[in-house]
Amino acid sequence: MLLTIETTHRPATDLGYLLAKHPDKCQTFPLAYGSAHVFYPEVAEDRCTAALLLDIDPVGLARGHRWGRNSDGTLARYVNDRPYAASSFLSVAIAQVFGSAMKGVSKDRQELADTPLPLDARLSAVPSHGGEYLLHGLFEPLGYQVEARRIALDTTFPEWGEGYAFELRLQAEVRLADLLTHLYVLIPVLDDQKHYWVGDDEVDKLLEKGGDWLRTHPMREQITLRYLKHRRSLYRDALERLMAGDDPESEVREVEKEQEEAVLECSMSLSDQRLGAVLAVLRDSGATHVLDLGCGEGKLVGALLKEQSIARVVGVDVSMRSLERASDRLKLDRMPEMRRKKVALFQGSLTYRDRRFSDCDAACAIEVIEHIDASRLGAFERVLFEFAKPPTVVITTPNIEYNVRFASLPMGRLRHRDHRFEWTRQEFRFWCAGVAERHGYGVRFLPIGPEDPEVGSPTQMAVFRK
Ligand code: SAH
Numbered sequence: 001m002l003l004t005i006e007t008t009h010r011p012a013t014d015l016g017y018l019l020a021k022h023p024d025k026c027q028t029f030p031l032a033y034g035s036a037h038v039f040y041p042e043v044a045e046d047r048c049t050a051a052l053l054l055d056i057d058p059v060g061l062a063r064g065h066r067w068g069r070n071s072d073g074t075l076a077r078y079v080n081d082r083p084y085a086a087s088s089f090l091s092v093a094i095a096q097v098f099g100s101a102m103k104g105v106s107k108d109r110q111e112l113a114d115t116p117l118p119l120d121a122r123l124s125a126v127p128s129h130g131g132e133y134l135l136h137g138l139f140e141p142l143g144y145q146v147e148a149r150r151i152a153l154d155t156t157f158p159e160w161g162e163g164y165a166f167e168l169r170l171q172a173e174v175r176l177a178d179l180l181t182h183l184y185v186l187i188p189v190l191d192d193q194k195h196y197w198v199g200d201d202e203v204d205k206l207l208e209k210g211g212d213w214l215r216t217h218p219m220r221e222q223i224t225l226r227y228l229k230h231r232r233s234l235y236r237d238a239l240e241r242l243m244a245g246d247d248p249e250s251e252v253r254e255v256e257k258e259q260e261e262a263v264l265e266c267s268m269s270l271s272d273q274r275l276g277a278v279l280a281v282l283r284d285s286g287a288t289h290v291l292d293l294g295c296g297e298g299k300l301v302g303a304l305l306k307e308q309s310i311a312r313v314v315g316v317d318v319s320m321r322s323l324e325r326a327s328d329r330l331k332l333d334r335m336p337e338m339r340r341k342k343v344a345l346f347q348g349s350l351t352y353r354d355r356r357f358s359d360c361d362a363a364c365a366i367e368v369i370e371h372i373d374a375s376r377l378g379a380f381e382r383v384l385f386e387f388a389k390p391p392t393v394v395i396t397t398p399n400i401e402y403n404v405r406f407a408s409l410p411m412g413r414l415r416h417r418d419h420r421f422e423w424t425r426q427e428f429r430f431w432c433a434g435v436a437e438r439h440g441y442g443v444r445f446l447p448i449g450p451e452d453p454e455v456g457s458p459t460q461m462a463v464f465r466k
Contacts, residue, residue: 001054001086002124003094004041005179009117012048016040017109018176019050019101029097030450032273033057034083036093054093056083085165086126088188092269094180096450102184104177116173121183125151125165128190135166137219138186142178144170178213185210189226201272201299202228270449274459275303277448278366278394281463283309285392287362291316293350293384294368298326305330305343314360316348323347351379357388364394367459370419377431385439385464393441393464395432396448398422401455425456432462441466 007015016023019038026039034056042049058080082089095102106113128134128148135148147169153160172179185206206214206227214220278300282290288311292300295315304313317323323345327333332340348354350365351372357363363384372380384393400422403409414422423431429445436443441464447457 001056001084001090002122003052003054003086003090003183004049004122005052005176006042006047006049006120006122007117008047008120009112011045013043013045014109014112015048015050015176018106018113019098020107021050021097023048023050029093030452031056031089031093031096032450033089036097038097052090052093052097054090056089058083081125081127081165084125085191086123086187087191090187091184094184095269098180101176102180104175113177114175116175116178118173119171119176119179121170121179123168123183123187126168126187126190127165129164132166134190135168138189138223139170139182141218142172142182142213143174144172144182146170181209182213185214185223185227189223201269205269270458271299274366274396274448274461275299277446277461278364278396279303279307281394281446281461282362282364282392283307285362285463285465287360287392288312289360289362290314291357291360291363291388291390293357293363293365294318294371295326295345296322298330298345300364300366301326301343301345302330305339311342312360313343314356315343315345316350316354316357317345318347318349320347350383351376353383353387357383360388360390362392362394363388363390366394366396367398369395370397370414370416370422373420381435381438385435385441389439389466391466394461395464396459396461397428399428399456399458399460400424402449402452402458405452405455405458423460425460428460428462432464436464 005015005019009015013023021027021038023040023043026037029036029038031054034054037053037055038050039053040048040050100106101113104113126135126148132148132150136146139146148166150162151165151167152158153163170179174182206224210223210227214223217223282304286309288309290304290310290313292298292304292313292315295301295317298315301313301315304310315323315326317326326345330343332343332345335343346356348356350368365384369377369380384390398415398419400414401424403413403415403422404411406415409415425445432443432445435441443462443464446461446463448459448461449457451457
């Protein structure tokens with residue numbers, strides 16, 4: 001999958017400053033399922049082209065189970081268009097590799113970042129089951145001149161006919177940030193199948209990225225619906241907020257914005273990936289009764305409630321405020337009786353023995369242990385592994401080694417003010433191995449988020465099985 005962005009603005013080489021990628025370098029960035037390469041095929045004063053080449057690993061993708069779960073038969077999981085076609089993987093790569101440019105921020109050329117420039121973007125293969133009409137319908141209202149050429153399925157077998165992918169060229173005088181944002185939102189809309197789990201966060205993401213231009217776009221309904229992967233309730237919520245022009249949850253979101261951790265991690269939608277990974281492990285474990293320890297605002301609880309195989313979900317948190325927000329977010333008071341019966345939220349602490357923690361077959365502590373004083377970890381260990389002892393335990397925590405990859409995080413700072421510690425991979429493994437041995441569990445470790453060859457992945461996960 002190849003995206004090139006060209007400008008004829010002079011000096012065209014300033015494109016390097018805007019993208020924060022040096023035109024003389026060829027750089028590679030690790031992604032969850034492959035890597036992204038950035039290089040410049042053409043560098044001159046009057047014309048400069050930057051290229052983003054996505055190299056998706058289809059086998060890694062199939063193993064990750066996040067894509068192709070529902071595809072018909074095993075072969076389609078390995079043989080598919082994901083490595084070639086522009087999809088949500090490209091959006092994630094854009095956000096990750098050109099994050100500051102997409103936000104419209106430039107350290108060295110802020111004025112230029114704020115200025116519309118002559119830009120020419122080409123995408124090698126954009127799936128559009130809606131045909132050429134959809135490509136024109138999506139990009140032309142945003143001011144682009146659109147050229148789309150349908151790609152033959154296979155030129156060696158012309159009798160197979162045309163495929164559903166298009167070579168796409170978009171030209172306009174726009175800010176670079178606008179171009180990147182339009183691609184970020186509209187590519188998954190065209191592809192219509194997201195590789196990651198779509199949760200409530202996606203509404204926020206869509207409103208944040210699309211707020212201004214989406215409100216007046218003639219195809220806003222289709223965009224919203226497809227972007228939110230046809231989840232009707234999210235769609236209605238997003239559209240209402242979009243049209244109202246204000247955000248009923250703005251206060252809550254302000255608070256969330258203050259949380260450096262969320263801001264740091266959002267560019268790579270790490271929380272989505274974390275949720276997806278935890279759900280995959282829980283599905284795999286066959287658990288039906290899940291305890292979410294330190295449930296916060298109830299994201300995992302909400303996701304579990306939608307799983308058919310789950311009969312009961314219990315969320316526990318020490319913070320009353322978090323529980324109230326969870327209850328609001330889940331709309332507990334308006335939940336249909338059948339579903340309401342499946343869920344319980346209560347206040348409790350993970351470091352005190354509690355009978356209500358028993359009789360579940362899986363317990364999760366997602367981004368929680370780092371909030372517990374190290375001196376209380378022993379108590380937490382006993383409460384969970386000695387007394388509650390569910391057959392499956394899932395624990396995730398930040399990998400401190402990865403912090404050097406967050407450009408905006410000052411050296412030596414933890415990701416969140418309330419974190420009592422953050423561990424290296426070795427420290428986490430050491431603690432988990434000890435816990436497993438003391439209580440008769442087996443434990444395996446899985447990375448969450450893009451894996452860096454040197455410092456590992458941003459989140460680390462341990463899965464204990466009895
Ligand atoms: N699991 C959630 C929230 C993580 S933030 C998610 O992934 O989104 C950590 C949460 O742990 C906070 O809601 C905090 O109130 C809770 N917490 C911290 N110490 C706790 C303790 N000792 N007992 C119960 N909850 C605790």
